[in-house]
Amino acid sequence: MQLNGKYEFNGTQQQVWDLFTNPDSLAKAMPGCQELKETEPGKYDALMKIGIAAVKGTYTGKFEIGDPDPPNRYQLIGEGSGSPGFVKGVTDIELTASNDKTIVTYQGEVQVGGLIAGVGQRMISGIAKMMLGQFFKKMKKELKASGPAGS
Amino acid sequence: MKPAAFEYIAPKTVEEVIDLLAAHEDEAKILAGGQSLMPIMNFRLGRPGMLIDINGLAGLDYIKQQDDYLLIGGLTRERTVEQSSLVQDLCPLLSKAITFVGHTAIRNRGTIGGSLVHADPSGEIPTVFCALNGLVKAVGPEGERWIDPEEFFLTFLTTSLEPTELLVEVKLPILPAGAGWSFMELSRRAGDFAIIGVATVLFMNDDGTCREARIALGGVAPTPFRAEEAEEALAGQMLDEQLIAKAGELAGEAADAEDDYHASAEYRQEMARVMVIRSLGEALARTGKGN
Amino acid sequence: MAQRQRIRLKVNGVSYEREVEPRKLLVDFLREDLELLGTHVGCEHGVCGACTIMLNGKSVRSCLMLAVQADGAELTTIEGLADGAKLHPVQEAFRDNHGLQCGYCTPGMLITSLEFLRENPDPTRDEAKKAISGVLCRCTGYKQVTDSVMAAAEAMKKE
Numbered sequence: 001m002q003l004n005g006k007y008e009f010n011g012t013q014q015q016v017w018d019l020f021t022n023p024d025s026l027a028k029a030m031p032g033c034q035e036l037k038e039t040e041p042g043k044y045d046a047l048m049k050i051g052i053a054a055v056k057g058t059y060t061g062k063f064e065i066g067d068p069d070p071p072n073r074y075q076l077i078g079e080g081s082g083s084p085g086f087v088k089g090v091t092d093i094e095l096t097a098s099n100d101k102t103i104v105t106y107q108g109e110v111q112v113g114g115l116i117a118g119v120g121q122r123m124i125s126g127i128a129k130m131m132l133g134q135f136f137k138k139m140k141k142e143l144k145a146s147g148p149a150g151s
Numbered sequence: 152m153k154p155a156a157f158e159y160i161a162p163k164t165v166e167e168v169i170d171l172l173a174a175h176e177d178e179a180k181i182l183a184g185g186q187s188l189m190p191i192m193n194f195r196l197g198r199p200g201m202l203i204d205i206n207g208l209a210g211l212d213y214i215k216q217q218d219d220y221l222l223i224g225g226l227t228r229e230r231t232v233e234q235s236s237l238v239q240d241l242c243p244l245l246s247k248a249i250t251f252v253g254h255t256a257i258r259n260r261g262t263i264g265g266s267l268v269h270a271d272p273s274g275e276i277p278t279v280f281c282a283l284n285g286l287v288k289a290v291g292p293e294g295e296r297w298i299d300p301e302e303f304f305l306t307f308l309t310t311s312l313e314p315t316e317l318l319v320e321v322k323l324p325i326l327p328a329g330a331g332w333s334f335m336e337l338s339r340r341a342g343d344f345a346i347i348g349v350a351t352v353l354f355m356n357d358d359g360t361c362r363e364a365r366i367a368l369g370g371v372a373p374t375p376f377r378a379e380e381a382e383e384a385l386a387g388q389m390l391d392e393q394l395i396a397k398a399g400e401l402a403g404e405a406a407d408a409e410d411d412y413h414a415s416a417e418y419r420q421e422m423a424r425v426m427v428i429r430s431l432g433e434a435l436a437r438t439g440k441g442n
Numbered sequence: 443m444a445q446r447q448r449i450r451l452k453v454n455g456v457s458y459e460r461e462v463e464p465r466k467l468l469v470d471f472l473r474e475d476l477e478l479l480g481t482h483v484g485c486e487h488g489v490c491g492a493c494t495i496m497l498n499g500k501s502v503r504s505c506l507m508l509a510v511q512a513d514g515a516e517l518t519t520i521e522g523l524a525d526g527a528k529l530h531p532v533q534e535a536f537r538d539n540h541g542l543q544c545g546y547c548t549p550g551m552l553i554t555s556l557e558f559l560r561e562n563p564d565p566t567r568d569e570a571k572k573a574i575s576g577v578l579c580r581c582t583g584y585k586q587v588t589d590s591v592m593a594a595a596e597a598m599k600k601e
């Protein structure tokens with residue numbers, strides 16, 4: 001499925017770049033992220049507990065920050081698998097300055113497979129969008145919490 | 152596949168259920184009709200550590216009238232509601248809608264409370280609950296409270312019921328004489344999940360204008376919801392073809408659907424428009440004040 | 443593994459007492475513990491209907507019930523329709539009207555039809571089609587199944 005959208009952040013482009021490439025911020029913002037460990041520069045292993053109502057699963061994931069062009073854009077490459085199924089995707093993340101704010105635009109292609117994709121087909125896109133919304137909301141909170149002192 | 156192992160307990164009283172939920176809230180799940188929970192468990196999409204089987208609770212299976220309301224116990228089987236002449240008389244909208252819930256075997260076990268708590272965005276019972284602006288009664292360690300549809304449905308499969316609460320009753324307003332109603336569903340086969348579900352209610356003035364309209368949509372958003380702009384367009388007006396078409400358009404625009412295997416977002420949006428127009432027409436005809 | 447529970451139930455008029463794990467599905471209990479193989483496992487999520495049986499006189503998906511939930515209940519499975527060697531009119535109608543080919547959905551079709559005809563002994567063809575719409579058949583294309591239901595209605599009226 002295609003996932004795309006944009007969010008406005010109250011920060012400079014550099015501040016937002018730092019936020020989006022900081023594994024601690026990412027771990028705090030990603031819904032259900034229990035652990036995010038950098039294994040190599042720009043590569044992470046993650047443990048995520050994701051679910052909605054009774055449908056809950058634990059996924060082990062791998063993320064990679066690909067083609068970084070600080071502070072403008074990078075490609076987020078990720079995959080996760082758990083007993084309910086698997087998720088694989090590549091998302092282009094672009095930062096643009098707008099007055100004294102930064103607009104984060106994302107455009108991605110995500111594949112969901114396994115049982116959850118079959119049985120949950122009619123809700124997968126909606127739930128994915130919802131989780132992305134939660135992620136960006138939390139990232140905005142992270143930015144606010146880090147204060148104007150980000151370089 | 153088969154369910155993962157779990158602890159099973161079948162309490163006899165609501166108090167026991169609440170105590171169990173409070174003690175095991177992270178891992179316990181209520182088993183009512185099981186028509187939604189068992190598929191999830193059979194596929195291991197969910198593995199609650201404990202199942203609290205409430206089918207043995209007495210006193211939660213009833214249908215009765217209380218003044219201007221129809222009260223239905225949370226554990227009442229959908230089939231019982233379907234075959235009830237009291238519901239047929241006092242809430243024909245629910246009687247009609249419930250015939251679209253799966254098939255007879257499903258309705259023989261599924262419960263009205265379970266359907267609401269499961270909160271499938273395309274669920275017929277949740278959609279009707281929104282249209283009628285009913286209430287559900289939840290019982291928890293703090294006591295009982297009533298919840299209306301707007302507060303109840305949060306998102307996909309998620310309600311504002313606390314993990315320590317049990318839904319025990321559904322309270323539905325009885326429509327006054329002269330009110331029109333309609334339930335329609337679009338699905339590929341009989342008994343399938345709705346691609347679009349529409350429940351409409353029209354309250355009319357003596358002069359033939361519409362006093363209030365209710366348009367509830369299922370299957371086009373993370374929860375069933377009321378298309379408020381479309382409803383406002385009809386309030387106080389004489390309902391002619393043009394105005395109904397306008398309401399249909401507004402309802403379609405309110406849809407917040409995604410593409411999926413069954414239908415594209417555009418198709419759902421367009422079908423929402425079409426179904427709302429048809430449903431309003433049917434509801435209007437039932438008021439006896441149609442032109 | 444959770445504690446096994448003792449259940450007592452009647453199936454096709456015969457009383458049984460067994461110990462089961464709570465997570466054992468009723469359909470698997472019937473097939474594995476009672477060796478009543480007539481009820482079939484299809485989709486395991488309630489949509490195909492092959493597992494349909496009667497519980498206390500009402501059709502249910504036995505793949506969506508736990509065996510422990512059938513404690514104290516009276517069940518009818520496909521094995522309970524015939525009276526010794528004498529087939530039930532519904533079974534005869536399906537036989538005579540080619541209402542089955544591979545037979546996988548047939549237990550579900552028969553139980554569903556039986557419940558339907560008990561409640562609606564004089565159905566229209568459309569009503570019969572709607573009644574069987576909850577059981578999926580990959581072989582017949584449903585026409586012969588509908589013919590069988592209509593024929594069964596006729597036969598049962600004569601009884």
